[in-house]
Amino acid sequence: MDKRLVAFERLLDIMDDLREKCPWDKKQTLETLRPLTIEETYELADAISDGDLQGVKEELGDLLLHMVFYSKIGSEKKAFDITDVLNGVCEKLIHRHPHIYGDVEVTSEEDVKKNWEALKLKEGKKSVLEGVPRSLPALVKATRVQEKVKQVGFEWEHKDQVWDKVKEELGEFEEVAQLGDKDKMEDEFGDLMFSLVNYARFIDISPDNALSRTNAKFIKRFTYLENKAAAMNKSLTDMSLEEMEAIWQESKAY
Numbered sequence: 001m002d003k004r005l006v007a008f009e010r011l012l013d014i015m016d017d018l019r020e021k022c023p024w025d026k027k028q029t030l031e032t033l034r035p036l037t038i039e040e041t042y043e044l045a046d047a048i049s050d051g052d053l054q055g056v057k058e059e060l061g062d063l064l065l066h067m068v069f070y071s072k073i074g075s076e077k078k079a080f081d082i083t084d085v086l087n088g089v090c091e092k093l094i095h096r097h098p099h100i101y102g103d104v105e106v107t108s109e110e111d112v113k114k115n116w117e118a119l120k121l122k123e124g125k126k127s128v129l130e131g132v133p134r135s136l137p138a139l140v141k142a143t144r145v146q147e148k149v150k151q152v153g154f155e156w157e158h159k160d161q162v163w164d165k166v167k168e169e170l171g172e173f174e175e176v177a178q179l180g181d182k183d184k185m186e187d188e189f190g191d192l193m194f195s196l197v198n199y200a201r202f203i204d205i206s207p208d209n210a211l212s213r214t215n216a217k218f219i220k221r222f223t224y225l226e227n228k229a230a231a232m233n234k235s236l237t238d239m240s241l242e243e244m245e246a247i248w249q250e251s252k253a254y
Helices: 003-021 021-029 029-050 053-076 082-095 109-122 138-150 159-179 182-202 207-231 241-251
Strands: none
Touching: 003 021, 003 053, 003 182, 029 053, 029 207, 053 082, 138 182, 138 207, 159 182, 182 207
């Protein structure tokens, strides 16, 4: 037998054992697993960002366990089982790839994306935005929303137009900031961020990855500052901004 099938069957058997015999596993529901699955997804994202392939392998295993766990609960509810889940995604992939399993011709990745969105609408989706999860982090959600509407032609033609929009939104934010109206400031700041996300797409960078890199860089430099202050037997609260800035600039060399 194919070793992949042997390994997958082993996981299914272990899941059956855990659900029957383990007090913790027996208590789990779809609702209790949900936050754990979200956490595991972020752990996978961290491993990918770190370039840790061993970590990616481990986190994929954890996520796969969750998929099997959900399917086990589904079968207990007589709603669906792992076979239904696998066949369902197989049928969806075949249906949405007519350029592979049918006679549709495509010439680029963009053609594939446009066909994908068109097929989803034919399947009964009322909006191209229907598949964007409500719970997505705002920065990721903005990117996905923009990618979705692009597939139906709702898109700027040139990146210069997008940059002009960024400057326009920055100006509008500066105006309301002078007034001190927090509600309007939040509204305009959101517009500014949305336009920056749009520009990032146009120059083919991930705004989420970019901000993650900046977060990691800031944490590294601030940790250096803390450690250097400790080595000098000083507390950050007792240091002047000028002293901290000097060490901050020093941290950039590391």
